[in-house]
Amino acid sequence: MSISMYQAFIPGAVRALENLTDILNKVAAHAEARKIDPAIFINARLAPDMFPLSRQVQIASDTVKGGAARLAGEEPPKYDDFETTFPELVARLAKTIDYLRSFKPAQIAGSEERPVVIKTRTGELNFNGQSYLTGFVLPNLYFHVTTAYAIARHNGVELGKKDYLGKAG
Amino acid sequence: MSISMYQAFIPGAVRALENLTDILNKVAAHAEARKIDPAIFINARLAPDMFPLSRQVQIASDTVKGGAARLAGEEPPKYDDFETTFPELVARLAKTIDYLRSFKPAQIAGSEERPVVIKTRTGELNFNGQSYLTGFVLPNLYFHVTTAYAIARHNGVELGKKDYLGKAG
Numbered sequence: 367m368s369i370s371m372y373q374a375f376i377p378g379a380v381r382a383l384e385n386l387t388d389i390l391n392k393v394a395a396h397a398e399a400r401k402i403d404p405a406i407f408i409n410a411r412l413a414p415d416m417f418p419l420s421r422q423v424q425i426a427s428d429t430v431k432g433g434a435a436r437l438a439g440e441e442p443p444k445y446d447d448f449e450t451t452f453p454e455l456v457a458r459l460a461k462t463i464d465y466l467r468s469f470k471p472a473q474i475a476g477s478e479e480r481p482v483v484i485k486t487r488t489g490e491l492n493f494n495g496q497s498y499l500t501g502f503v504l505p506n507l508y509f510h511v512t513t514a515y516a517i518a519r520h521n522g523v524e525l526g527k528k529d530y531l532g533k534a535g
Numbered sequence: 536m537s538i539s540m541y542q543a544f545i546p547g548a549v550r551a552l553e554n555l556t557d558i559l560n561k562v563a564a565h566a567e568a569r570k571i572d573p574a575i576f577i578n579a580r581l582a583p584d585m586f587p588l589s590r591q592v593q594i595a596s597d598t599v600k601g602g603a604a605r606l607a608g609e610e611p612p613k614y615d616d617f618e619t620t621f622p623e624l625v626a627r628l629a630k631t632i633d634y635l636r637s638f639k640p641a642q643i644a645g646s647e648e649r650p651v652v653i654k655t656r657t658g659e660l661n662f663n664g665q666s667y668l669t670g671f672v673l674p675n676l677y678f679h680v681t682t683a684y685a686i687a688r689h690n691g692v693e694l695g696k697k698d699y700l701g702k703a704g
Contacts, residue, residue, distance in 0.1 A: 368644070484704065512685075
């Protein structure tokens with residue numbers, strides 16, 4: 367009569383990053399077909415004080431690798447944010463997906479009560495595993511994937527909701 | 536060693552709609568302070584073939600009321616999509632939040648194996664409760680809340696990630 371924390375998190379997160387990979391590949395193909403410098407898309411933003419496409423991808427990656435590690439009681443791995451090309455961003459997502467898949471269900475399954483503390487510029491956020499996953503990790507993951515999609519759409523790349531959702535049902 | 540489908544869905548969905556309500560109120564206040572017609576924000580889009588702000592709000596509402604009803608084995612209520620002002624959109628969200636809160640945990644708690652069929656223009660999507668929630672309802676909910684936020688940010692409304700996440704931790 368319930369689902370495990372692993373089930374509530376990992377399969378959906380892997381799929382979100384796979385869908386984001388497909389989106390990035392379509393943006394890269396769009397740029398190439400029109401002979402537009404790919405960096406124009408990679409550096410595009412929806413507002414001057416919002417992050418560009420590249421950073422949206424990096425934060426989506428950080429969100430889920432941090433989520434999996436903290437729910438399993440481990441220290442999140444540090445990934446350098448060096449990516450400035452589509453192949454590099456795609457590789458970052460592939461590395462993140464491999465990391466998510468490296469967790470055994472039992473490492474995350476019982477984490478709903480695990481205390482999770484996130485340090486921010488303004489102080490500490492205190493969660494348990496359940497509130498961390500449902501109120502922080504998942505909303506943040508989908509925020510950054512959606513914003514990456516929105517940057518691409520705003521810049522004329524032909525994408526639809528199916529690219530965001532992937533194979534549903 | 537697990538969380539219920541209710542816990543995985545309802546508290547986070549209520550908070551997402553509460554945060555979206557706060558965002559809409561800030562957009563309305565921004566328009567009023569600058570004597571800009573609120574309809575300019577309500578009809579704003581990130582791309583010509585994306586939905587405007589009003590429709591993003593309506594679909595966020597539809598996504599979660601459909602989600603709660605289907606997981607509970609009920610027929611989703613129909614809400615007319617008549618909203619063209621900020622007070623109307625805020626009322627739509629309040630009505631949706633009330634609807635979500637009307638469910639008792641036991642109505643949704645054991646729905647992970649319940650078959651869910653969604654009819655689309657191109658055919659049927661077949662889920663069980665768990666894949667419907669984690670692969671369709673939640674990604675769609677956060678997609679539309681994030682896109683509403685992005686439309687506001689792109690149009691100069693002063694918002695930050697905290698407005699999207701609400702009170703975390």
